[in-house]
Amino acid sequence: MDFVLTYILPFAVILGVLVLVHEFGHFILAKLVGIRVERFSIGFPPRLFGKQIGDTDYCISAVPLGGYVKMSGMIDESMDQEGLKGEPWEFMSKPLWARFLAIVAGPGFNFLFAAFVFAGTMMYTGMEVPLKSNPPVVGAVVEDHPAAEIGLQKGDRIVSIEGESIDEWTDIVNIIHKAPNQEISIQWERKGEMFQKSVVPKEDAFRKVGLIGIEPLMQHKDVGFFPAVGYGFKSTANLTGLMLRSFGMLFSGKVSVKEGLGGPIRIAQMTGETARAGLTSLLGFAALLSINLGLINLFPIPALDGGHLVLLGAEAVMRKPVSTKAKLIFQQIGMAIIFALMIFVFFNDIMRIVS
Numbered sequence: 547m548d549f550v551l552t553y554i555l556p557f558a559v560i561l562g563v564l565v566l567v568h569e570f571g572h573f574i575l576a577k578l579v580g581i582r583v584e585r586f587s588i589g590f591p592p593r594l595f596g597k598q599i600g601d602t603d604y605c606i607s608a609v610p611l612g613g614y615v616k617m618s619g620m621i622d623e624s625m626d627q628e629g630l631k632g633e634p635w636e637f638m639s640k641p642l643w644a645r646f647l648a649i650v651a652g653p654g655f656n657f658l659f660a661a662f663v664f665a666g667t668m669m670y671t672g673m674e675v676p677l678k679s680n681p682p683v684v685g686a687v688v689e690d691h692p693a694a695e696i697g698l699q700k701g702d703r704i705v706s707i708e709g710e711s712i713d714e715w716t717d718i719v720n721i722i723h724k725a726p727n728q729e730i731s732i733q734w735e736r737k738g739e740m741f742q743k744s745v746v747p748k749e750d751a752f753r754k755v756g757l758i759g760i761e762p763l764m765q766h767k768d769v770g771f772f773p774a775v776g777y778g779f780k781s782t783a784n785l786t787g788l789m790l791r792s793f794g795m796l797f798s799g800k801v802s803v804k805e806g807l808g809g810p811i812r813i814a815q816m817t818g819e820t821a822r823a824g825l826t827s828l829l830g831f832a833a834l835l836s837i838n839l840g841l842i843n844l845f846p847i848p849a850l851d852g853g854h855l856v857l858l859g860a861e862a863v864m865r866k867p868v869s870t871k872a873k874l875i876f877q878q879i880g881m882a883i884i885f886a887l888m889i890f891v892f893f894n895d896i897m898r899i900v901s
Contacts, residue, residue: 556820560832562588564656564839565613571655572615572648579644582635585616617648642862649854656840657782660833665778667829668769673777676715676762681705681735683763691759696732696743698760703735715762722747726756752791785837793841848880 565588576583582601587593589607596605607613619636632638637645677683681703687694704712707721708730721730726749733742747756769777820831846852853876857868868876 556828560828560835561610564659564832564836567655567659567836568652568839568843569613569615571651571653572617575651576615576617576637576648579640579648580635581637581640581644581648582618583615584618585614587616588613590614615652638867642858646855646858649851649858652851653840653843656836656843657786660785660836660840661775661778661782663778663829663833663836664781665774667826668774668777669771671826672766672768674764675767677765678714679703679763680713682712682715682718684734684760685763686761688759688761691757692745692747693758693760696745697741698732698734698758699736701736701763702741704732705735705740706733707731718760722758723755726750726754728756751795752788782833782837785834786841789837789841847883848876848878849884850880853877853880 569586569588573583573586584601585593585603585605587596587603587605587607588610590609590612592608593603594606594608596603598604603616617637618633619638637648640648677685684693684698684700684702684704686700687698704718706712707718710717710721712718725747727746729744729746731742731744733740735741745758747758749755750757820827843851844855846856848856857873857876861867
């Protein structure tokens with residue numbers, strides 16, 4: 547029971563919320579552009595149970611690792627080709643821009659969800675900002691990093707770098723970030739005594755910036771609504787860029803697939819560990835997963851939103867719709883890829899636990 551409450555329940559709740567947000571994006575944009583929604587499913591087919599309300603069947607399906615919105619006249623995960631009658635409310639009867647919005651809205655809502663979670667958390671908890679001090683004060687030194695190797699300590703005041711006077715912490719960041727793997731000279735003050743040494747910042751593999759392993763002395767600051775919203779969108783944009791670079795490293799072979807890919811078991815484990823750290827940490831982790839879900843769905847793989855966008859792109863280039871037969875084959879290939887990937891990540895997670 548403790549295992550269920552610690553790992554399974556938080557994972558199920560977060561996954562359910564993220565899938566709901568994603569599919570609601572498709573649902574609401576489809577409605578706005580006049581596309582009839584036949585099914586709103588949490589989980590992939592086959593359908594288990596649900597309730598028909600108006601034109602839409604709201605249901606739970608057998609494969610719980612996702613969900614879909616079935617739009618009238620659209621070949622999708624359900625492989626259903628019935629009802630392709632050319633009615634005005636069907637997906638294919640709408641202009642290209644309307645179909646594009648209905649598809650891209652799913653990932654878009656995942657990014658919006660992350661931004662507003664970050665914003666709400668920031669408004670609730672406030673934020674830690676570098677203490678205003680001239681010269682700025684070191685609040686922490688990371689072990690086994692260049693700063694620790696040259697003897698920098700907590701409480702030291704950074705006076706200059708490469709002869710440039712330092713007035714605030716952003717000056718330190720700007721100079722060091724621009725000098726990965728380059729020797730730079732740092733001067734600092736400790737209890738009235740001056741020190742000066744050379745250091746070579748390490749290059750951060752993801753951000754491609756220099757780091758020496760120091761953090762500023764922080765102070766708490768309350769955040770209002772508009773600054774918090776700005777912070778939320780900025781954080782989402784930064785993390786999206788970071789994830790794109792990590793995917794690039796994964797696909798290029800710089801990071802092994804076994805180490806880089808995590809499936810439901812690993813995510814459930816991480817969710818449980820994050821939940822133990824408190825609600826704020828859990829919400830932040832949910833926002834990260836939401837960004838990840840949005841990005842993955844934009845991959846040009848059949849059956850994902852990115853695959854549907856590929857079909858729309860092909861239609862725009864050919865200036866005619868892709869045939870129903872081709873769409874069915876495209877979706878079948880996509881479902882096969884997704885199920886193969888599911889099997890791999892499950893096996894990978896299990897082997898990681900065993901090892």
